Amino acid sequence: MSYWIGTLCFVAVQIIVTLCINLFSKRSSKGLPHILAITSVVQCWFMWTIVYLAHKNPLVQPAGGH
Amino acid sequence: MARLFDLGLSNVELWRSEEMQLVQLMVPAESAHDTIGALGDVGLLQFKDLNAEKSAFQRTYANQVKRSDEMARKIRFFHDQVEKAGLALGIRPLPDKVYDMDELEAKLEELEAEMLEVNGNSERLMRSYSELVELQLVLEKAGSFFDQARMDAQSENLDRSYSVPEDMGAPLLESALPVSGGQVENKAGRLGFVAGLISQDKINGFERLLFRATRGNMFLRRSAVGSVKDPATGELVEKMVFVVFYAGERARQKILKICEAYGANRYPFPEDPSRQRQMHGEVTTRLRELHHTIETGDRHREGVLQQIAFNLDAWAGQVRREKAIYHTLNKLSMDTSKKVLVAEAWVPVGAKPRVVEALRQSAEASSTRVSTVLQPLVTGDQPPTYYRTDNFTYSFQAIVEAYGVARYREVNPAVYTIATFPFLFAVMFGDFGHGLLMLAFAVYLVANERKLLRQQLDEIFGMLFGGRYVILLMSIFSIFTGIIYNEFFSIPMSLFGRSAARCVIDGVPRQEVTDLRSCPELGGTVSFVRGAPPYPFGVDPVWHGTKAELPFLNSMKMKMSILLGVVHMNLGIMMSLYNNNYFKDRLSTLCEFVPQVIFLNALFGYLCIAIVYKWITGATTDLYHVMIYMFLAPGTVDEAGHLFSGQAALQVVLLLVAFVAVPWMLLPKPLILKKRHEATLRARSAYDSVDDEESRGLVAHGASTSAGHGGGHGHGDHFDFGEVSIEGHSGLDRHVNGINTFAMEIDSDIAVGRIEVHVRGLKSSQPERFAGKKRVSIVGAQVRFKKPVAAADLCIGQEMFSELTVPVWLSEALLTLAAKTLSSTTRVSARSEPRYFMNPVLAACQLINVARPGEEPGMWEAAEDARLMLPGAAGAGGAPLGADERRKWCDVPANIAGAVFSPDYVYTFHCWQHYVNLSSYELAIGPLRVDCAPVMHRSPMQITVKDVGTGAYAFSVMLWHERALYGARAGAGGIDAGKAAALGRLVNGVRGLLSRS
Numbered sequence A: 001m002s003y004w005i006g007t008l009c010f011v012a013v014q015i016i017v018t019l020c021i022n023l024f025s026k027r028s029s030k031g032l033p034h035i036l037a038i039t040s041v042v043q044c045w046f047m048w049t050i051v052y053l054a055h056k057n058p059l060v061q062p063a064g065g066h
Numbered sequence B: 001m002a003r004l005f006d007l008g009l010s011n012v013e014l015w016r017s018e019e020m021q022l023v024q025l026m027v028p029a030e031s032a033h034d035t036i037g038a039l040g041d042v043g044l045l046q047f048k049d050l051n052a053e054k055s056a057f058q059r060t061y062a063n064q065v066k067r068s069d070e071m072a073r074k075i076r077f078f079h080d081q082v083e084k085a086g087l088a089l090g091i092r093p094l095p096d097k098v099y100d101m102d103e104l105e106a107k108l109e110e111l112e113a114e115m116l117e118v119n120g121n122s123e124r125l126m127r128s129y130s131e132l133v134e135l136q137l138v139l140e141k142a143g144s145f146f147d148q149a150r151m152d153a154q155s156e157n158l159d160r161s162y163s164v165p166e167d168m169g170a171p172l173l174e175s176a177l178p179v180s181g182g183q184v185e186n187k188a189g190r191l192g193f194v195a196g197l198i199s200q201d202k203i204n205g206f207e208r209l210l211f212r213a214t215r216g217n218m219f220l221r222r223s224a225v226g227s228v229k230d231p232a233t234g235e236l237v238e239k240m241v242f243v244v245f246y247a248g249e250r251a252r253q254k255i256l257k258i259c260e261a262y263g264a265n266r267y268p269f270p271e272d273p274s275r276q277r278q279m280h281g282e283v284t285t286r287l288r289e290l291h292h293t294i295e296t297g298d299r300h301r302e303g304v305l306q307q308i309a310f311n312l313d314a315w316a317g318q319v320r321r322e323k324a325i326y327h328t329l330n331k332l333s334m335d336t337s338k339k340v341l342v343a344e345a346w347v348p349v350g351a352k353p354r355v356v357e358a359l360r361q362s363a364e365a366s367s368t369r370v371s372t373v374l375q376p377l378v379t380g381d382q383p384p385t386y387y388r389t390d391n392f393t394y395s396f397q398a399i400v401e402a403y404g405v406a407r408y409r410e411v412n413p414a415v416y417t418i419a420t421f422p423f424l425f426a427v428m429f430g431d432f433g434h435g436l437l438m439l440a441f442a443v444y445l446v447a448n449e450r451k452l453l454r455q456q457l458d459e460i461f462g463m464l465f466g467g468r469y470v471i472l473l474m475s476i477f478s479i480f481t482g483i484i485y486n487e488f489f490s491i492p493m494s495l496f497g498r499s500a501a502r503c504v505i506d507g508v509p510r511q512e513v514t515d516l517r518s519c520p521e522l523g524g525t526v527s528f529v530r531g532a533p534p535y536p537f538g539v540d541p542v543w544h545g546t547k548a549e550l551p552f553l554n555s556m557k558m559k560m561s562i563l564l565g566v567v568h569m570n571l572g573i574m575m576s577l578y579n580n581n582y583f584k585d586r587l588s589t590l591c592e593f594v595p596q597v598i599f600l601n602a603l604f605g606y607l608c609i610a611i612v613y614k615w616i617t618g619a620t621t622d623l624y625h626v627m628i629y630m631f632l633a634p635g636t637v638d639e640a641g642h643l644f645s646g647q648a649a650l651q652v653v654l655l656l657v658a659f660v661a662v663p664w665m666l667l668p669k670p671l672i673l674k675k676r677h678e679a680t681l682r683a684r685s686a687y688d689s690v691d692d693e694e695s696r697g698l699v700a701h702g703a704s705t706s707a708g709h710g711g712g713h714g715h716g717d718h719f720d721f722g723e724v725s726i727e728g729h730s731g732l733d734r735h736v737n738g739i740n741t742f743a744m745e746i747d748s749d750i751a752v753g754r755i756e757v758h759v760r761g762l763k764s765s766q767p768e769r770f771a772g773k774k775r776v777s778i779v780g781a782q783v784r785f786k787k788p789v790a791a792a793d794l795c796i797g798q799e800m801f802s803e804l805t806v807p808v809w810l811s812e813a814l815l816t817l818a819a820k821t822l823s824s825t826t827r828v829s830a831r832s833e834p835r836y837f838m839n840p841v842l843a844a845c846q847l848i849n850v851a852r853p854g855e856e857p858g859m860w861e862a863a864e865d866a867r868l869m870l871p872g873a874a875g876a877g878g879a880p881l882g883a884d885e886r887r888k889w890c891d892v893p894a895n896i897a898g899a900v901f902s903p904d905y906v907y908t909f910h911c912w913q914h915y916v917n918l919s920s921y922e923l924a925i926g927p928l929r930v931d932c933a934p935v936m937h938r939s940p941m942q943i944t945v946k947d948v949g950t951g952a953y954a955f956s957v958m959l960w961h962e963r964a965l966y967g968a969r970a971g972a973g974g975i976d977a978g979k980a981a982a983l984g985r986l987v988n989g990v991r992g993l994l995s996r997s
Helices: A002-024 A031-054 B029-042 B062-084 B101-158 B184-188 B200-213 B249-261 B273-329 B349-366 B391-403 B414-429 B432-447 B449-454 B459-466 B468-485 B549-582 B586-617 B623-632 B647-666 B668-695 B808-820 B883-890 B977-996
Strands: B020-028 B191-199 B218-229 B236-247 B265-267 B340-348 B373-376 B501-505 B508-510 B525-528 B698-700 B724-729 B743-747 B751-759 B777-785 B794-800 B827-829 B835-840 B847-851 B906-913 B922-925 B928-931 B941-947 B952-961
Touching (some): A031 B468, A031 B549, B020 B349, B062 B101, B062 B273, B200 B236, B200 B249, B236 B249, B391 B414, B391 B468, B432 B449, B549 B586, B586 B647, B586 B668, B751 B952, B847 B883
Parallel strands (some): B698 B724
Antiparallel strands (some): B020 B340, B020 B373, B218 B236, B501 B525, B751 B777, B777 B906, B794 B835, B827 B835, B847 B906
């Protein structure tokens, strides 16, 4: 469940970034900033997902002590 | 609302390269320089080199480029001088006075001369200064030798009776003893000395050589003086003052030579101590003066250099600009009138208005009557790739282009690279703290962008500055990945609450144990609770420092790399789909894109899914095992490789699909492309053969009559110009009538009558004319002349109007060869205009019949009879000479010197030959076949009868060959490489033949 909440956070970030670009960017064509924003958010989400999933059922435990 | 979420993806900058257009510029020569300069300021044109075949020295503006080079050299010289003097270069955008190029050249010339003179003077002064310094040293040191010797001698003199002199320096002979200074010379007689300086490392060799040369009959005193500036080289050298004493003139000569060889500087040294003192004083005074002079010179030099340094940068810029302009001008082609330069350049369509504006301004500024004309050109060439980048995108584009430049209008990978490149860096770098430091540096660079842009940065810093936006994005992503890796300067953070791991004691997770490090002491183990949510963001801090940290993180990062890599590869393949759709290349989509996607995802996509599946389910399956046995034992899944049910079947399918994808990816596309190419070739050759079949007939085609005879060509699908068509004309402007057959009426300036042209192999010719004969073309003519024509001048043969594409000697050789087949008297000119090769009709024609009007025979019934015209050419008993005898007789110029073709008679000629096949344009010499079409180079073969004396034509029949008409098809503009090679071989053959005959 918390995975989807995390994902929603990234979606929210994407929405905010999109709005920011459309509201504040003065470029005549905003396609490039949008593509960059989407690509960045997607790859950040992807990396977060990977690490999150890797922690879901770790096969080794930190038990061994410090 | 819609506007707020509009992603604007329909118009993404950089997505594809700018649309380009090839334009032609016609620049008036007088304003060409300024125009190109103005276009250079715009910087949006890529000029095509229209003189690619010319070397750098053959180009129009080679001289100006050389001049610019020379000026650049001078500026480099000044640069060195300024740098040596330790002066700062003025960084001024504009010099205090703007010189034009000629003035600047003169100015540089003048400054260089001044500089050289100043340098020369100061060098001379420095030299004499060093010499004086050395002289002074010699005076001091050698003086002290003498003083010492004198003192030793005096004391020796006192107790000479009871002691043997030990000091080698003490004089041995009594007579040599200087009683007082100045008398040495008188008493010692031939004893002389040489004083000077020599560098310290040479002194031993010097002394040894002196010793040997004089057989020990010398004496050397020396004394180190430390580092002295060498007058010759200006370098500091460790030196020694020496004085060599010797006896005799021969020894002196030897010593002088040795001094020279060892580079020892000799100095005059008076023996008289008072003169020594005097000289010392003089030298000191002069040294002082010289020092003063040198200082003044240096000040002057510095002044000159200061002035130069002030403007040097601006001048260097101006010269560079000038050189660039002339370089560009060299790419332009000059039209024959030398009034207009023609340029071809690629320009982005979007930038055309700016170019036009620049042209307009430069035209106004140069106030020429004619302005530059810019017009688009249609071309099949691949346009260059040009991206309009800005400060931000520039460095990313540069990174992509380091790997390769996309073709024109292909999708630009840089768009995604801007985000993915820094991200991949961050995946490797990931540390919150380091990321912050990097961010601070990047922000500094970006914030001071304007200031730094104006400065001259050193290499490393310049590179960092160039990549400032790359660094900025890298640092931002590094901060993100740092949080994911949970590392702040390698120390874990707890930004997102406490670890998800718990201290499990006796199988019960204890929530209350907050400090997990104390867990082992409590008798529990730290472990994750199954089913509990993991750490919400990034790597759980509990891993830090545990023994399991490395295995866990390594496994995770390895898998992450695979996932990221496969996603990137898929993205790359998707980009190729964009390209295929854009270029409407369905073949590549079906035979490249689809199998690529299948292959990649059937193997590696499956691996990725297996990784994620394993994470989600917590299966202990070994994924290496899965992948390896997927290939080794398809269809079976053992215990260690079991992930899910139906796995075996799925793997077999995936494997099969992947195997099918490989030949699918590799084979069909090249095969289909080959087939398409062959189809095009076939279509072309079919087109060519249609030409051949349709037109293998004699199509007489008079330029003036073609319209009238258009219907007369008969069948509808007839190609207009046949393989061979005959065009007859008499006189160059008046054409004969009715030439749709071999027979033509002629009416020219000098002749009126009828001619017939028969060419073997043409339908329109009468085949019986060639039956049983070798001849390939026959010309018959029956004419009356309108005025007397000198017999020696009336010639038959070939003229050439086209430009020569082969060397003159070759064309001359070929002409001569061809003419020889007609007669041995040949009039060949490869150098006149038009060039021609011709033979006197009398010597060339195989039959001549001269008859009174009304008595003339039929054209083909005529028998050889030239008696009316050539009374001398009668055989025994007044019978007409045979044709061969007549030709031989006429071959002697004296025999036909006075003869004329008179208007009073009717002349019938027959002329045939068996060398040049007019229907195929082949020259046949024995077994050798030469294609004449390339040699003729778009001009027709002719049967021309002409008065070469006056240039008037009797008649001229032009036999056009299709290939002569359509030069373009056989390689536009002349002979293509293959033919040229064939021709080269032929030339040797022809020359061989000529020399044998």
